[in-house]
Every structure is written in structure tokens, then in C-alpha cells.
Amino acid sequence: MRTFALATAAVALMSLMPAVGPLASTVPNGGGVDESARIPADDARASCGLEHLVLEGAEFILANRMSLPRFRPPRFGTLSMYLALRYGDISAEDGMARLLQLRDEDRRPPHFFEELALSFAIPHFGFDEALARLKLDTPSFVLSAPSVDIFRAVVLKGEETAFYRHLNKVAAAAETKSNPEFDTWRVSTASYFLALSDQSDATKLIAGVRAEQEGFLVLGASLLASRDDIGPYLDLVDREGADSRAGPRFIEPGFATVHRETSVLNRSISLTEARSLNLSEDDTQGLVALGPDYHLVKQAMFQERGTTLIGLYHNQTGRNGVVYRVSTAYLDAYSDGTLGPDWDYAKDRLFVLETLINSDLLGSVPEFLKSINISDPLEYGAKTPSELLDRLSALRALAPYVRGDTESAPGRPALVSDDLSFDTWLSVARSLKRGQVPQRPDEVRIAIELLAASGNWDRAIELTQERLDLADGIPLMRGLIQRMDHKCAGYTSFVGAPVLLGNRPLYRFD
Numbered sequence: 394m395r396t397f398a399l400a401t402a403a404v405a406l407m408s409l410m411p412a413v414g415p416l417a418s419t420v421p422n423g424g425g426v427d428e429s430a431r432i433p434a435d436d437a438r439a440s441c442g443l444e445h446l447v448l449e450g451a452e453f454i455l456a457n458r459m460s461l462p463r464f465r466p467p468r469f470g471t472l473s474m475y476l477a478l479r480y481g482d483i484s485a486e487d488g489m490a491r492l493l494q495l496r497d498e499d500r501r502p503p504h505f506f507e508e509l510a511l512s513f514a515i516p517h518f519g520f521d522e523a524l525a526r527l528k529l530d531t532p533s534f535v536l537s538a539p540s541v542d543i544f545r546a547v548v549l550k551g552e553e554t555a556f557y558r559h560l561n562k563v564a565a566a567a568e569t570k571s572n573p574e575f576d577t578w579r580v581s582t583a584s585y586f587l588a589l590s591d592q593s594d595a596t597k598l599i600a601g602v603r604a605e606q607e608g609f610l611v612l613g614a615s616l617l618a619s620r621d622d623i624g625p626y627l628d629l630v631d632r633e634g635a636d637s638r639a640g641p642r643f644i645e646p647g648f649a650t651v652h653r654e655t656s657v658l659n660r661s662i663s664l665t666e667a668r669s670l671n672l673s674e675d676d677t678q679g680l681v682a683l684g685p686d687y688h689l690v691k692q693a694m695f696q697e698r699g700t701t702l703i704g705l706y707h708n709q710t711g712r713n714g715v716v717y718r719v720s721t722a723y724l725d726a727y728s729d730g731t732l733g734p735d736w737d738y739a740k741d742r743l744f745v746l747e748t749l750i751n752s753d754l755l756g757s758v759p760e761f762l763k764s765i766n767i768s769d770p771l772e773y774g775a776k777t778p779s780e781l782l783d784r785l786s787a788l789r790a791l792a793p794y795v796r797g798d799t800e801s802a803p804g805r806p807a808l809v810s811d812d813l814s815f816d817t818w819l820s821v822a823r824s825l826k827r828g829q830v831p832q833r834p835d836e837v838r839i840a841i842e843l844l845a846a847s848g849n850w851d852r853a854i855e856l857t858q859e860r861l862d863l864a865d866g867i868p869l870m871r872g873l874i875q876r877m878d879h880k881c882a883g884y885t886s887f888v889g890a891p892v893l894l895g896n897r898p899l900y901r902f903d
Contacts, residue, residue, distance in 0.1 A: 476885070549592075
């Protein structure tokens with residue numbers, strides 16, 4: 394089999410498909426997937442005992458978000474509704490009613506509402522009825538940003554025929570009006586492989602073949618390149634040409650993989666192989682020189698649980714040696730079980746941050762960590778990776794003390810910077826040991842994080858509702874319920890989503 398290495402820009406890769414002609418008759422129901430080919434995405438873990446708290450926290454946000462200042466309500470609601478639908482005992486009809494209520498209670502729907510609503514409606518009602526119920530004649534996803542959630546729902550429901558009929562109808566209208574937006578959609582689907590990244594090669598093959606047949610070449614190529622078997626993708630490149638939209642230069646920025654042993658990523662390509670792809674001489678030499686270590690960096694970025702710290706450091710410093718060492722150690726930690734298989738966000742982030750610092754011979758990482766802005770309630774209220782390292786290090790040191798595992802208060806952790814008042818955190822921990830809660834809002838927030846880190850989620854949720862104003866409480870609550878979900882069914886955790894979807898989960902109801 395021919396293989397080549399893709400020089401991924403944002404993440405890494407997987408593999409692709411055979412010629413369309415012979416396979417056309419094998420695509421059932423216009424591309425629907427039979428259950429035997431699927432890997433259920435929601436093979437939920439055993440009960441974590443926190444499900445009721447996830448639901449309580451989600452309902453708290455949904456009931457109170459409209460009390461936030463005018464531009465803030467749309468930032469909240471979608472993730473909470475997603476978790477309410479997943480953890481609540483809600484019928485399809487009641488779920489639709491709640492989604493429509495969420496949409497209509499403000500002048501503008503919550504962020505990513507359409508992705509959530511269609512991802513819920515398509516599995517229950519089918520593609521056409523989902524559009525009708527949501528009164529979406531031309532969904533925004535058709536003419537703008539790709540939505541991997543909706544595509545996942547379409548494929549796993551077996552609704553490709555209705556989906557492509559709608560897209561081609563819109564395409565005709567867009568072309569008639571000389572509207573370039575739809576053509577942009579056609580070529581912006583390189584990241585759609587994420588929609589089926591947990592599915593079998595058979596599912597990806599059927600979906601990729603159908604996409605190519607319908608004229609969505611990039612979509613088909615991305616799905617075929619995400620398979621473990623690379624052969625069918627190479628056949629597609631042979632048919633269309635390496636300089637076409639199916640070629641590696643066009644689709645590689647959206648690729649990533651969790652399969653560390655995929656041969657396409659783990660070897661340097663030969664000069665002959667590189668030249669056979671009809672790349673420029675610079676690109677050819679670059680691909681040959683990069684070697685397998687480069688692809689390990691991309692795999693590590695894809696594996697990261699939040700903001701891609703490895704990728705940011707690599708892009709901004711170019712310090713390959715540090716990044717390769719960190720990436721290798723990080724992937725090894727997942728391979729040997731040091732990290733995982735659970736989605737432990739704090740443990741994951743601490744490993745990356747500490748390994749970056751320990752791999753840095755020049756001592757420049759701490760300043761770098763102060764220079765990046767991060768903004769996500771999942772990140773413990775931190776605004777920079779340096780703040781995140783401070784808070785996670787303090788929590789790791791103090792949680793056993795608060796929990797009662799030790800009677801001796803810990804000393805200041807070595808990696809906690811002067812920017813964090815560890816004495817304040819220790820004082821709050823001592824108050825909690827005495828059964829007391831501090832009064833100042835900043836200390837209440839510390840208390841909530843210490844309680845959660847020590848496993849007292851009930852009390853953390855209670856204090857968030859009762860002792861903080863909504864402006865502070867709602868963002869903190871969203872972070873808490875997402876972290877609890879990571880310990881439970883993991884509906885907000887999906888490998889690759891933080892990199893390709895930013896600060897939102899992959900909505901899925903299959």
C-alpha cells in the first residue's frame with residue numbers, strides 16, 4: 394500500500410476510501426449506516442453518583458441566565474440545555490418544546506443553538522421534519538460555518554438523502570444568485586471527519602463515498618482520510634489529482650488522529666512519494682524533512698482536553714525540541730494509563746503545564762504561560778495558563794487536607810507563582826475544615842473550588858447557588874457541571890473537539 398505523511402496545520406489525521414464507481418451500489422438508503430457498523434458514542438460509564446447535580450446545576454443556569462446583563466445571556470444556555478436534555482428524563486416532544494422556549498426567550502438565540510437543536514431533532518424526527526419544527530428553511534450552517542454535530546446526526550440517522558437534497562437545492566439557488574457562500578461551505582468541510590471519528594471504517598467509507606457522489610469533494614476526502622485504511626483515499630487522490638480539493642495540501646489543516654500507530658503519520662515520506670503528490674519543491678522538501686516527530690505534536694494537540702497549550706507554544710516559539718519532548722511524554726501518559734481513560738481535565742492540564750516547564754532548559758516557559766489568554770468556565774476562572782497552573786497546583790495540594798485525608802496543612806507548592814496568594818487559599822481551606830464558609834465573594838469562589846476538588850460536589854453546587862451573585866455564579870456553575878459530566882457520561886468530552894470546535898462540546902444524541 395502506498396502511504397504518505399500529511400503535514401497537518403491545526404491537528405493531525407486518519408484515513409480514506411475506494412473508487413466511487415464500484416461502491417455506488419453498496420450505499421444503503423442513500424448512505425444510511427447499519428447498526429452493526431456503528432460504535433455507540435454514548436456507551437456511558439457506570440453511574441457516577443453526580444448525575445442529579447449535573448441536572449440541578451444545568452437547570453439553575455437555564456432558570457437564571459436571563460437575569461444577566463443584556464449581552465451575556467446568549468453565552469449561556471446551550472451547554473446547560475444540552476446537559477438537561479441528556480441527564481433529564483425528557484421525551485422528544487418535551488425536549489423540542491424546551492429548545493423552542495430557549496430560543497424565543499431572548500432577542501437572539503444562545504450561541505450554537507441551531508447546532509444543538511438540529512442535533513437533538515434529527516435523531517428523533519428526521520432531517521426534513523427537524524427543519525420544519527424549527528422553522529429553518531435555510532439553516533445558517535448551510536451557508537456559513539460547518540457544523541460537525543449536524544452532519545453526525547444526519548449520517549447516524551441515515552438521513553443523507555434528505556440532507557443532500559436540501560444542500561443541492563440551496564446550492565442551485567446560491568449559484569443562480571452568484572452567492573459565493575455556498576461554495577465556501579463546499580470547501581470548508583475538512584474538519585467534518587470529527588463527526589464520525591469514533592465510528593468504524595465502514596461508516597466513514599459509506600459516508601465519504603456518498604459525499605463525493607453528491608459533489609462535496611472535500612467532505613468526502615476528509616471522511617475517507619479519517620479511516621485507518623489509507624488506500625481508498627489514495628485512490629481518490631489518483632482520480633482527482635493531488636492538486637485538487639481532495640489533495641493533501643487542501644484537506645490537511647483539518648486533520649487529527651487519536652491512532653498513534655497510523656502509518657501515514659508516523660513516518661517520513663520518501664522524496665519519490667512526496668514528488669508524486671505534485672507539491673511544490675519547498676513543500677516536498679518540508680514533508681520529507683518533518684518526519685514522524687512533527688506528527689506526534691499534532692496528535693498531542695488533538696488529544697489535549699482544552700486550549701491547545703502544546704500547539705500554542707509550538708506556534709509562538711518554534712522550539713521543536715521542547716514541544717517534541719512534551720508531546721511524546723503526553724501521548725505516552727495516555728498510552729500507559731497515567732492519564733485516562735477517564736476525562737480528568739485537571740490532571741490532564743497539570744501534566745501538560747508541568748511537563749512544559751520541566752522540558753524547558755531556557756526557563757522561558759513561565760513567562761510564555763502568562764502571555765496567552767484563555768477564556769472558558771471550564772478553566773477554573775483562569776485567564777492565562779499561568780493562572781490555571783497556580784490554581785490547579787493549589788487545589789491538588791489542598792484537596793486532601795480539606796477532604797480530611799491529612800491533618801497537616803500543606804506547604805506552598807513549588808510551581809505556584811507569586812501571583813496567587815496561597816495564604817488566602819490555605820486560610821479558606823482551614824475554614825472549611827472547621828465547617829465554616831468565608832464571607833468575601835473571592836474566598837467563596839475558592840471555597841467552592843476546594844470543595845469540588847475534594848469531592849464534595851453537593852456543597853459546591855449549593856454554595857454556588859446561594860452565596861454568589863449570578864454574574865459570578867452562572868459561569869462557575871457551568872464549569873462545575875461540565876467537570877462533573879466528565880466524571881459521568883462524558884457528553885461534553887470528545888477527543889479533538891476542543892481543538893476543532895473551540896469552547897463548546899460536540900452535541901450528540903445518538
